[in-house]
Amino acid sequence: MDIEKNVFLLAIYKKKDDESIKDVILQMEDAKVFSFKEGKKILKEFKSEKYILENKLTFSGVNLAQAAEQEFKL
16 A cells, blocks of 8 residues: 555544544645545545445554554554
8 A cells, every 4th residue: 555545544543533534634735645636536445445434444444554553663
């Protein structure tokens, strides 16, 4: 998986309860990780791959986010 996707998935995993996924996309845009349009495209991919369902990470999405977190700790 691309580093941008890993960072985005991890950001969704670490988001606060009062933040939406749109807020996370905007944060990624502000940090110059990707554009808002690219973020929405990646989000659509995550939904089609069943990593996100009803704007929440699924079990497989959480597992990937935790794996990304471990990867970044190295």
